[in-house]
Amino acid sequence: MRKKTLFSVLIFCAATLSAQNxxxxxxxxxxxxxxxxxxxxxxxxxxxxxxxxxxxxxxxxxxxxxxxxxxxxxxxxxxxxxxxxxxxxxxxxxxxxxxxxxxxxxxxxxxxxxxxxxxxxxxxxxxxxxxxxxxxxxxxxxxxxxxxxxxxxxxxxxxxxxxxxxxxxxxxxxxxxxxxxxxxxxxxxxxxxxxxxxxxxxxxxxxxxxxxxxxxxxxxxxxxVNLIANTISPREAKEGWALLWDGKTNEGWRGARLNTFPTKGWKMEDGILKVMKSGGAESANGGDIVTTRKYKNFILTVDFKITEGANSGIKYFVSPDLNKGEGSAIGCEFQILDDDKHPDAKLGVKGNRKLGSLYDLIPAPENKPFNKKEFNTATVIVKDNHVEHWLNGVKLIEYDRNTDMFNALVAYSKYKNWPNFGNHVEGNILLQDHGDEVWFKNVKIKELK
The missing domain is CATH 2.60.120.560 (Exo-inulinase; domain 1)
Structure with a gap:
């Protein structure tokens, strides 16, 4: 009886304490x-x-x-x-x-x-x-x-x-x-x-x-959603996310044609990685930058902001040594573009060079959530041969590599002469210098099994 009374008192006290909070x-x-x-x-x-x-x-x-x-x-x-x-x-x-x-x-x-x-x-x-x-x-x-x-x-x-x-x-x-x-x-x-x-x-x-x-x-x-720039929250860390850019240094990155980070054309300030304006030529100033590591299966997120009329891109499955001539390193590209002001938007086939497209291969929808004056989040998801492009939480396109359909698209694109384009098991990740000022931050990756 005494035990039952004591238990009742403890329950009452716990309830009272809870109510008092x-x-x-x-x-x-x-x-x-x-x-x-x-x-x-x-x-x-x-x-x-x-x-x-x-x-x-x-x-x-x-x-x-x-x-x-x-x-x-x-x-x-x-x-x-x-x-x-x-x-x-x-x-x-x-x-x-x-x-x-x-x-x-x-x-x-x-x-x-x-x-x-x-x-x-x-x-x-x-x-x-x-x-x-x-x-x-x-x-x-x-x-x-x-x-x-x-x-x-x-x-x-x-x-x-x-x-x-x-x-x-x-x-x-x-x-x-x-x-x-x-x-x-x-x-x-x-x-x-x-x-x-x-x-x-x-x-x-x-x-x-x-x-x-x-x-x-x-x-x-x-x-x-982590809104603190260039950080990994405890939840993200638990889920396996890591920063690809630490917000301060060039650690983990190099020039696509260099063993070190470019000495010009890129600037890091106030937690933003900027490719600087240099006349609009492709990879002709500081040049593209790539990760020092290669990646296979992953979720990649990059916040980007464009200036008026800008052109840039986020590439994956990149082979930095493949292109020895002029222009950008070769790889699949999430296109970054001012669709309204840059002439490249009118080139290609059915808009496949517009923002969010798999550049020169698969067009993103015309109606997409994009704010030209703010940062936007690009997401690329790769699981084996399946790839998706997302913009600000909305899926734009998806496709499968190493298929007859994909290879047919490549055969009718500017990449037709590059061997095994887009079908490599792994590759570097690239941020493009296309001669226009574009800002990047919150570059993160989660590797998948």
């Missing part, structure tokens, strides 16, 4: 502890919920906590009318020196539209989308329209993860803002028909004590 952010009665920022949309308390009401002629409106939070687990229930976009800010700020006090920072997306990105992470008034649900399509079914939904955000150190109705949605590794307020958003509207629509929140609670103890297991994660 959570505190309500909303008392269910009024908006004490919150303040309105930026816009003029209305917030009121109805049936134990905070209700935001959309209004024409006003920018995004935020109801922000008067306290800031660093590491935390935040939970809340939310419901939104069709046609009204919304979100919940966290680790966010409003400073006079930043766009006259405009709220900026991480946002948990609330999206009842067909796109269905609820639970994705947007960077309000700063970097835009950090984690659209194109990166985790299975999570798009988690949100339920015209119903209450449960949200969870875990922000612990550089790790930020989200859930909707217990489904893992987003997962980023980032260090831009470690502390900030939490805010409920009523988004600006552009149609009078949307005025008066509502978004509601209730059961808003936060845990800020012993947070790591209550973190969800990483076995219940969405795929991770």
């Amino acid at each position: 959570w505190e309500p952010l909303f008392n269910g009665k009024n908006l004490k502890g919150w303040t309105k920022l930026n816009g003029k949309a209305e917030y009121k308390v109805v049936d134990d919920a905070i209700v935001g009401i959309s209004k024409m002629g006003t920018p995004n409106t935020f109801l922000a906590t008067t306290k800031n939070y660093g590491d935390f687990i935040l939970e809340f229930d939310f419901k939104v009318d069709d046609g009204l976009n919304s979100g919940v800010q966290f680790r966010s700020e409003s400073k006079k020196e930043y766009q006259k006090g405009r709220v900026h920072g991480y946002q948990f997306e609330i999206d009842p539209a067909k796109r269905a990105w609820s639970g994705g992470i947007y960077d309000e008034a700063r970097r835009a989308w950090l984690y659209p649900l194109t990166l985790n399509p299975s999570a798009r079914t988690a949100f339920k329209n015209n119903a209450w939904n449960k949200a969870r955000i875990e922000a612990v150190g550089n790790s930020i993860r989200t859930w909707v109705n217990d489904v893992p949605c987003a997962n980023i590794w980032d260090d831009m803002t470690p502390v900030g307020f939490i805010a409920l958003q009523v988004h600006a509207i552009g149609k009078a028909d949307d005025e008066g629509k509502t978004v509601s929140w209730k059961n808003i609670r936060i845990c800020t004590t012993d947070v790591a103890r209550y973190q969800t297991s990483d076995k219940q994660d969405a795929p991770e």
